[in-house]
Amino acid sequence: MANNNSYRTAYAFAREMYPKKTKSHLQYGTAGFRTKATDLEHVMYRMGLLAVLRARYKKSVIGVMVTASHNPEPDNGVKLVDPHGEMLEQSWEPWATKFANVIDEKLEDTINELIKAFDITNMNDRVEIVVGKDTRPSSPHLAKAVCDGVLALSGKPIDYGIVTTPQLHYFVVCKNTNRAYGQPNEEGYYAKLTNAFKKIRGTEYTKGNYHNRVVYDGANGVGAKKIKYLKEALGDSLKVDMYNDEIIGSGKLNYMCGADYVKSHQTFPNGLPKDKNVRCCSVDGDADRIVYYYTDDDGLFHLMDGDRIATLAAAYLKELLQQTGIELNLGLVQTAYANGASTDYISSELNVPVAFASTGVKHLHHQALNYDIGVYFEANGHGTVIFSQNTKEKLRAGTRCNSFTEDQRQACSKFLTLIDLINETVGDAISDMLLVETILHEKGWDISQWEACYTDLPNRLMKVTVKDRNVITTTDAERICLTPQDLQDEIDSLAAKYPKGRSFVRPSGTEDIVRVYAEAGTTADADKLAAEVALKVFELAGGIGAPPEIPQ
Numbered sequence: 078m079a080n081n082n083s084y085r086t087a088y089a090f091a092r093e094m095y096p097k098k099t100k101s102h103l104q105y106g107t108a109g110f111r112t113k114a115t116d117l118e119h120v121m122y123r124m125g126l127l128a129v130l131r132a133r134y135k136k137s138v139i140g141v142m143v144t145a146s147h148n149p150e151p152d153n154g155v156k157l158v159d160p161h162g163e164m165l166e167q168s169w170e171p172w173a174t175k176f177a178n179v180i181d182e183k184l185e186d187t188i189n190e191l192i193k194a195f196d197i198t199n200m201n202d203r204v205e206i207v208v209g210k211d212t213r214p215s216s217p218h219l220a221k222a223v224c225d226g227v228l229a230l231s232g233k234p235i236d237y238g239i240v241t242t243p244q245l246h247y248f249v250v251c252k253n254t255n256r257a258y259g260q261p262n263e264e265g266y267y268a269k270l271t272n273a274f275k276k277i278r279g280t281e282y283t284k285g286n287y288h289n290r291v292v293y294d295g296a297n298g299v300g301a302k303k304i305k306y307l308k309e310a311l312g313d314s315l316k317v318d319m320y321n322d323e324i325i326g327s328g329k330l331n332y333m334c335g336a337d338y339v340k341s342h343q344t345f346p347n348g349l350p351k352d353k354n355v356r357c358c359s360v361d362g363d364a365d366r367i368v369y370y371y372t373d374d375d376g377l378f379h380l381m382d383g384d385r386i387a388t389l390a391a392a393y394l395k396e397l398l399q400q401t402g403i404e405l406n407l408g409l410v411q412t413a414y415a416n417g418a419s420t421d422y423i424s425s426e427l428n429v430p431v432a433f434a435s436t437g438v439k440h441l442h443h444q445a446l447n448y449d450i451g452v453y454f455e456a457n458g459h460g461t462v463i464f465s466q467n468t469k470e471k472l473r474a475g476t477r478c479n480s481f482t483e484d485q486r487q488a489c490s491k492f493l494t495l496i497d498l499i500n501e502t503v504g505d506a507i508s509d510m511l512l513v514e515t516i517l518h519e520k521g522w523d524i525s526q527w528e529a530c531y532t533d534l535p536n537r538l539m540k541v542t543v544k545d546r547n548v549i550t551t552t553d554a555e556r557i558c559l560t561p562q563d564l565q566d567e568i569d570s571l572a573a574k575y576p577k578g579r580s581f582v583r584p585s586g587t588e589d590i591v592r593v594y595a596e597a598g599t600t601a602d603a604d605k606l607a608a609e610v611a612l613k614v615f616e617l618a619g620g621i622g623a624p625p626e627i628p629q
């Protein structure tokens with residue numbers, strides 16, 4: 078039987094301290110709730126309540142991260158982290174939405190409803206909820222609201238203060254694996270990553286064309302704060318030149334800097350020196366995404382996005398796997414936004430199977446579980462690699478296997494060290510940076526050699542505003558449009574006009590718009606195809622405002 082007192086307290090407390098003041102309806106989307114920070118107080122409190130119920134239901138530690146990632150500073154957001162470090166299970170998203178939107182007077186009923194629906198009988202369990210926040214001015218206050226929600230249902234909030242989103246995922250997994258994954262604190266996180274990095278790198282810090290220096294854009298956020306600890310631990314093995322560090326006061330969070338800015342504007346962030354042929358990287362506001370880039374001798378900007386990181390990692394892991402002589406299946410998961418040239422390269426040249434998932438890392442993560450070694454990345458730089466239990470067991474056995482050669486045994490050990498370098502719980506900018514640096518070092522490559530693996534197809538992303546974006550429905554990992562009728566046929570015939578033409582449309586999960594993607598053999602064709610498809614969307618899906626213009 079549920080403890081009536083506890084949720085009665087929660088209900089009374091909510092009305093008093095965190096009343097719902099806004100009328101706008103919020104939806105738990107691709108990245109949890111995200112909106113103006115001023116509208117989120119009651120949502121945070123209620124997510125604290127929900128986290129306790131989820132933790133009791135799963136009999137595990139649950140995480141709550143207060144962040145709005147790459148959004149502007151006045152925004153904020155919240156997402157729940159499930160026991161294995163995944164995003165909140167999709168079947169609970171409607172509950173999160175319900176909790177966030179219900180009027181104060183109905184909150185108690187909603188709590189009861191959930192307890193009943195999931196038959197939660199252990200309402201007295203003092204479950205742990207780990208709470209983290211980014212560097213936004215609104216975050217301390219909102220994280221306190223989460224903790225108050227946790228306390229109201231007699232849960233135990235463990236406030237980690239300012240941490241990156243991937244650190245919080247890591248803490249959840251450490252706790253739920255009884256520390257088998259690592260120590261559930263920041264020291265444990267840095268130690269795990271840097272020990273693995275230094276072990277693989279050895280004492281030869283530069284190699285061939287690889288130099289142990291990277292220019293790092295911290296987006297004036299938590300990614301800047303945290304890299305300082307890492308820098309110390311890395312010593313001379315990797316020199317990280319940091320820019321856009323809010324402590325120095327050089328700028329505002331995510332403003333003209335950070336991974337999202339660089340990827341969407343295809344340009345250098347503010348505040349970084351544009352030294353020619355120097356490897357630069359940018360992380361986003363909660364440090365779960367990373368992109369690399371450089372300027373060439375002619376001052377041209379070159380972007381190395383998530384597709385590039387994915388292909389680099391998959392190719393390297395394939396080589397290392399071959400060295401162990403162990404049979405395991407390795408695959409790459411992309412979304413429809415992955416550049417067609419990257420898909421071609423990985424499937425035709427590297428012979429690594431590629432699967433497609435819907436946008437949003439939770440979908441990619443899920444699909445990657447089908448492989449022993451699953452590499453997944455969104456083009457925007459969010460991704461990681463996950464390894465099955467079978468992989469880890471075979472590699473461990475391989476290190477001791479008498480029938481293996483010494484080289485094979487060493488390859489197994491190295492593979493295991495590499496697994497320690499990778500934050501398997503979620504895409505992690507810091508861990509991904511160390512992975513890229515490890516691979517480039519091993520190959521003795523500078524950034525242009527990495528880029529030379531394949532040539533991106535020119536592409537263009539557009540937004541179309543329509544009355545109701547949900548009139549667009551899709552299938553086949555969002556690559557085919559089911560409704561409105563005729564739209565897919567129109568897209569097919571437009572794409573067929575251009576060599577290497579490809580285009581798809583889907584409603585955004587984070588903005589009230591329809592996204593149009595197009596790629597083709599030339600920039601002019603990609604631009605034209607995108608605009609033509611955007612116009613079709615406008616015509617067939619109830620566009621509002623000015624129709625998209627077709628370039629001549």
Ligand SMILES: CC(=O)N[C@H]1[C@@H](OP(=O)(O)O)O[C@H](CO)[C@@H](O)[C@@H]1O
Pocket residue numbers: 107108414436437438455457584585586587588592
């Ligand atoms: C084209 C694109 O970059 N879409 C982004 C964006 O989703 P949309 O559903 O497209 O708005 O935000 C998501 C959350 O950050 C991210 O996972 C995704 O890759």
Ligand SMILES: [Mg+2]
Pocket residue numbers: 146147361362363364365366
């Ligand atoms: Mg992010």
